[in-house]
Amino acid sequence: MRPNFYLHLHPPTIPAAQARWRYTLGAGGTAVFLAFVLLVTGALEMFFYIPTPGEAALSVQMLTYTVPFGGLLRNLHFWAAQWLLVVSAVHLVRVVFTGAYAPPRRFNYLLGLALFVLVILFDFTGYILRWDQGIQWALVVGTNLVKSIPLLGEAFYQILVGGAQIGAATLIRFYAWHVFGLTLLGAGVLFWHIFRVRRDGGIAIPPPALRTQRERIFHFELVRREIAAMVWVGSALLLVSIFVPAPIAPAITEITAAASETHAPWFFLWVQQMLQWGDPFLWGVLAPLVVLLALALIPYALPQPAPDELGRWFPKSNRMAQVLLAALVGLVILLTLLAIGSKV
Amino acid sequence: MPAMRWTGEMSQITRRSFLKVSTQALLAASGMLGLGALLRYLGYQASPPPITQLDLGPASAYPPGSRTLLPDVPALLVHTEVGFSAISLVCTHLGCTVEPTPQGFACPCHGSEFDPGGLPRRGPAEKPLPSLQVEQDAEGRLILHVV
Numbered sequence A: 001m002r003p004n005f006y007l008h009l010h011p012p013t014i015p016a017a018q019a020r021w022r023y024t025l026g027a028g029g030t031a032v033f034l035a036f037v038l039l040v041t042g043a044l045e046m047f048f049y050i051p052t053p054g055e056a057a058l059s060v061q062m063l064t065y066t067v068p069f070g071g072l073l074r075n076l077h078f079w080a081a082q083w084l085l086v087v088s089a090v091h092l093v094r095v096v097f098t099g100a101y102a103p104p105r106r107f108n109y110l111l112g113l114a115l116f117v118l119v120i121l122f123d124f125t126g127y128i129l130r131w132d133q134g135i136q137w138a139l140v141v142g143t144n145l146v147k148s149i150p151l152l153g154e155a156f157y158q159i160l161v162g163g164a165q166i167g168a169a170t171l172i173r174f175y176a177w178h179v180f181g182l183t184l185l186g187a188g189v190l191f192w193h194i195f196r197v198r199r200d201g202g203i204a205i206p207p208p209a210l211r212t213q214r215e216r217i218f219h220f221e222l223v224r225r226e227i228a229a230m231v232w233v234g235s236a237l238l239l240v241s242i243f244v245p246a247p248i249a250p251a252i253t254e255i256t257a258a259a260s261e262t263h264a265p266w267f268f269l270w271v272q273q274m275l276q277w278g279d280p281f282l283w284g285v286l287a288p289l290v291v292l293l294a295l296a297l298i299p300y301a302l303p304q305p306a307p308d309e310l311g312r313w314f315p316k317s318n319r320m321a322q323v324l325l326a327a328l329v330g331l332v333i334l335l336t337l338l339a340i341g342s343k344v
Numbered sequence B: 001m002p003a004m005r006w007t008g009e010m011s012q013i014t015r016r017s018f019l020k021v022s023t024q025a026l027l028a029a030s031g032m033l034g035l036g037a038l039l040r041y042l043g044y045q046a047s048p049p050p051i052t053q054l055d056l057g058p059a060s061a062y063p064p065g066s067r068t069l070l071p072d073v074p075a076l077l078v079h080t081e082v083g084f085s086a087i088s089l090v091c092t093h094l095g096c097t098v099e100p101t102p103q104g105f106a107c108p109c110h111g112s113e114f115d116p117g118g119l120p121r122r123g124p125a126e127k128p129l130p131s132l133q134v135e136q137d138a139e140g141r142l143i144l145h146v147v
Ligand code: HEM
Pocket: A035, A038, A039, A041, A042, A043, A045, A046, A049, A060, A074, A077, A078, A080, A081, A082, A084, A119, A122, A123, A124, A125, A126, A127, A128, A129, A130, A178, A179, A183, A246, A247
C-alpha cells in the first residue's frame, strides 16, 4: 500500500506499553481532537462573525441568540478552546513527570512547547474577537505591554495594532492572525509534532533490551481506543456547551470608556497579579518569558531520565525536572488564586 | 593535503562548494529582503493618526465649580475660579482608564491610585496623570489639546 500519514501514525502493531491511558492520559490525542473541533466550529463561526468594531459584538450576540444552533456552535468553540489549553498543559506535565522528553525526543518537546505558545495566542486573539466590554482592558494592557519592550516595542506595537491607537485596524489584524496566520502555523507545527512522535520510535518506553513487558497491540485496538476517547471527550464537550454559555458582555462604545470587566482572561491572571508589583516590562514580559525559557531548558540543562526508567511516572533519575515543573506550576496557580481573590 | 603549489587553479574552493555557498548566500539574502518587506508591509499605519485637539463646545456649558467627565478622551475637565484645567484619565501604568474617587483617582486594572492632582499615591504606576491643555478660542469655545 502507498505510505501515508495515517499509516505512519498507526503501524500494524505497537508495544502495549505505549498506549496505556494511565501512562499518557490520552492528553496528546485529546488535544488533536479538540484542535480539529476548533477548526470546524471556527470555520462555521466565520459565516456570521463580522470583524469591525461596530459590528463584532453585535454579530456575536446574533450568533449566540438568534442563529439556530449558533449559541451551541459558539459554546463548542469556546469550551474546546479552554479545554485545549488545559489538556495541553496536562500533556506537558505528563511528558515532564514521565521523563518522556529524553533524547531523541528533545526536539519534539520544543515543538510541543511551540504548540503550547500557539494555543495561548489562539485563545487570546479569539477572546479579543468578542470586542465587548469584557475584553477591553485585556486588549489595552496586552498591547501596551508589547510597547513596553525597550527599543523594539514601538515597532512591534504598530505591527500588532496597525496604528497609533486601538481601532478597526487592530480588530482586523487580530482576526487575520486568529483565523489564518495562527491556523497556518499551528497546523504546520501540529503535523510535525505528531509525525515526530512515530519518527522518534513511538511513545517513550525503555529500549527493547530492557523491556519487561513484551505484549503488543494491533492497529485496530489503537484506533478503537482513539475513537473511544473522541466519543467521551466529544460528548462531555457537547454536554457542557449545551448547559454553560460562553461569556458575553455589552458592546464597547468607546475603547477608553470604563468597562465592566477588570480581570484578565483566566490564563493570564497570574501575569496580571505580577503587574501590580511594578515595572511592566520586567513583570509582564520578562517574567513570563523566563518561565517559558525554564520549560524549554528542562531537557537540555537537567539530569536526563535513565532509559530503563522510561515508560512510567516519576522516574527517580529526573527528579530535578519534576521538582522544577511542580514549582513553576504551583507558582502560576498561586498567583492565579491571588488575582482571583484581589478586588482589582 | 598536498603541499601548496601553483597548479593553475585559482583557489582551493571547488566549483561545487562555491555554488553551494553562493546559493546559500543568495537564499539568505532574499529571505532577509522578504522579511524586511513583510515587516514594512505589516508596519503600515492603516488607521488615521489620532486627533490632537478636540472642540468641547461653548465654554458656558461648563459652569464654575463643575467637574465634567469626558469619557471618549478620556479626561476630567475641571472649572474652578482660576479657570479651566483638564487631567488625562489614562493610567500611566498600562493604559486602563482610571476612575474618579473621593481620594483622587483609582485604576481598576492593577490598583494604582492617584491624588486629585494626578500624582501617583500607590503603585505600580510611577508617573503622574498628565494635565491636558485647555484654551478658549475667539468664539468662546473650549478647545482641549489631547497630546
Ligand atoms: C487552537 C485553535 C483555536 C483556539 C484556541 C480558538 C479560540 C477562540 C476563542 C477563545 C474565541 C472566543 C470565543 C468567545 O468568547 O466567543 C474564539 C473566537 C473565534 N474563533 Fe477561534 N480558536 C481557534 C481556532 C479557530 C479557527 C481555526 C478559526 C477559523 C477557521 C476560528 C474562528 C473564530 C471566530 C470567527 C471567532 C469569533 C466568534 C466568537 O467570538 O464566538 N478559531 N476562538
